[in-house]
Amino acid sequence: MTTTAERRERQRTQLIDAAEKAIAEKGLAGLKARELAQEIGCALGAIYNLVADMDELVLRVGSRTLMRLDAALSAAEGENAPSTANEAADRLVAVALAYCAFARDNLQLWRVLFEHRMAEGAVVPDWAVSEQMTMFRHILEPLSILVPDRSEPERMLMSRTLFSAVHGVVAIGLEEKLIAVPRRDLDRQIEGLVRLVCRGLAVPG
Amino acid sequence: MTTTAERRERQRTQLIDAAEKAIAEKGLAGLKARELAQEIGCALGAIYNLVADMDELVLRVGSRTLMRLDAALSAAEGENAPSTANEAADRLVAVALAYCAFARDNLQLWRVLFEHRMAEGAVVPDWAVSEQMTMFRHILEPLSILVPDRSEPERMLMSRTLFSAVHGVVAIGLEEKLIAVPRRDLDRQIEGLVRLVCRGLAVPG
Numbered sequence: 001m002t003t004t005a006e007r008r009e010r011q012r013t014q015l016i017d018a019a020e021k022a023i024a025e026k027g028l029a030g031l032k033a034r035e036l037a038q039e040i041g042c043a044l045g046a047i048y049n050l051v052a053d054m055d056e057l058v059l060r061v062g063s064r065t066l067m068r069l070d071a072a073l074s075a076a077e078g079e080n081a082p083s084t085a086n087e088a089a090d091r092l093v094a095v096a097l098a099y100c101a102f103a104r105d106n107l108q109l110w111r112v113l114f115e116h117r118m119a120e121g122a123v124v125p126d127w128a129v130s131e132q133m134t135m136f137r138h139i140l141e142p143l144s145i146l147v148p149d150r151s152e153p154e155r156m157l158m159s160r161t162l163f164s165a166v167h168g169v170v171a172i173g174l175e176e177k178l179i180a181v182p183r184r185d186l187d188r189q190i191e192g193l194v195r196l197v198c199r200g201l202a203v204p205g
Numbered sequence: 206m207t208t209t210a211e212r213r214e215r216q217r218t219q220l221i222d223a224a225e226k227a228i229a230e231k232g233l234a235g236l237k238a239r240e241l242a243q244e245i246g247c248a249l250g251a252i253y254n255l256v257a258d259m260d261e262l263v264l265r266v267g268s269r270t271l272m273r274l275d276a277a278l279s280a281a282e283g284e285n286a287p288s289t290a291n292e293a294a295d296r297l298v299a300v301a302l303a304y305c306a307f308a309r310d311n312l313q314l315w316r317v318l319f320e321h322r323m324a325e326g327a328v329v330p331d332w333a334v335s336e337q338m339t340m341f342r343h344i345l346e347p348l349s350i351l352v353p354d355r356s357e358p359e360r361m362l363m364s365r366t367l368f369s370a371v372h373g374v375v376a377i378g379l380e381e382k383l384i385a386v387p388r389r390d391l392d393r394q395i396e397g398l399v400r401l402v403c404r405g406l407a408v409p410g
Contacts, residue, residue, distance in 0.1 A: 114377075114380075114382070124383060129383055132383055132384055133383070133384075135384075136384075157386065157390055157394060158394075158397075160384065160385065160386045160394070161374055161386055161394040161395075161397065161398050162398075163384065164373045164374040164376075164377045164378065164385065164386060165370035165371070165373050165374055165398055166370070166373070167373045167377065168369045168370050168371070168372045168373015168374065168376065168377075169366055169369040169370055169373065171369075171373065171376075172319075172369040172372065172373075173369065175319075177319070178329060178334055178337055178338070179337055179338075179340075179341075179365065179368065180365065180369065181362065181365045181366055181369060185362055189362060189363075189365070189366040190366075192363075192366065193366050193367075193370055193402070195405070196401070196402045196405030196406060197398070197401045197402060197405060198405070199404070199405035199408045200400070200401030200402060200403070200404035200405035200408075201401060202408075203404045203405075203407075203408060
């Protein structure tokens with residue numbers, strides 16, 4: 001026997017599935033409420049019984065993307081926590097390269113993580129904030145080996161900077177802009193950048 | 206007496222002025238051929254006697270943005286070419302901070318340099334390519350002091366990587382995404398990143 005709650009939950013999953021597929025194929029611009037409603041066989045207005053608004057739907061898809069990214073980064077890290085500066089540098093390189101590979105393989109879904117802006121006046125809900133923030137542990141863990149003397153807020157700032165820097169190389173590289181690092185050199189340049197930063201961190205400033 | 210060529214050139218400048226103003230106010234999405242025609246007082250079709258297509262118009266506006274960016278970076282550099290590794294590092298920091306300041310002060314026009322994609326099948330014309338490429342000299346000059354032993358192609362790759370990294374920190378920072386470096390820390394983090402890379406370059410790999 002199916003309860004109303006179960007049916008609603010199943011339909012909600014179908015809606016997120018359909019949105020994920022639409023974004024993967026056509027990007028954020030390909031997400032049309034009317035087409036999604038048609039695909040899961042409900043009235044247009046009924047979508048808003050399943051999610052509060054399109055922002056929530058995009059964030060739910062983003063949540064799945066982040067979970068898969070998280071798994072990809074964890075797989076690249078392997079089992080052992082780094083304990084030396086060299087191991088920490090290797091770890092950061094592995095994470096950066098896995099990030100680049102994930103972006104390449106999930107281009108549209110990954111782009112939406114950055115392109116999506118909440119509707120005017122709306123704020124990102126707490127659950128989505130905490131999902132995004134938890135990703136920084138992949139950088140913070142090796143950083144705590146590399147710069148054990150820095151404060152936690154300082155390391156948090158550094159992890160944002162390092163992430164943004166690698167993200168910039170990946171994003172411009174994957175757009176294949178004229179000014180980009182060419183694709184064939186992308187992995188080597190990302191590794192080079194991360195190693196330079198790690199080497200810089202090892203030198204007393 | 207005004208010749209036809211002079212009149213055309215004046216109207217072309219007016220068209221680029223109007224496009225620049227529209228982008229500065231509303232971004233790429235705010236650029237409408239119909240409104241531009243109205244503003245400069247010509248028929249819609251007459252626009253295409255002044256530029257080949259909207260792509261060219263966006264590139265002409267981008268060309269102005271690049272010229273102003275070029276001037277801002279040159280001003281930040283001062284008169285003396287760097288001759289030591291320390292001076293070269295200071296030079297790179299000054300260029301990166303001037304880049305960030307320019308982006309902040311010209312947010313929409315700067316964004317368009319990266320957001321704009323040519324129409325399907327169209328290629329960026331040579332004049333625009335060479336304008337973009339010449340900007341790298343602001344990075345290549347100090348790099349030639351920092352890593353005199355690397356080949357020119359290798360330094361060109363490094364300059365693309367370094368540019369993309371700083372651009373990433375600036376772009377995510379100015380979007381004020383949750384995961385961004387907060388605005389108040391942006392300059393300090395950019396300087397820190399560039400100094401780390403320079404320090405890393407000074408250590409034998």
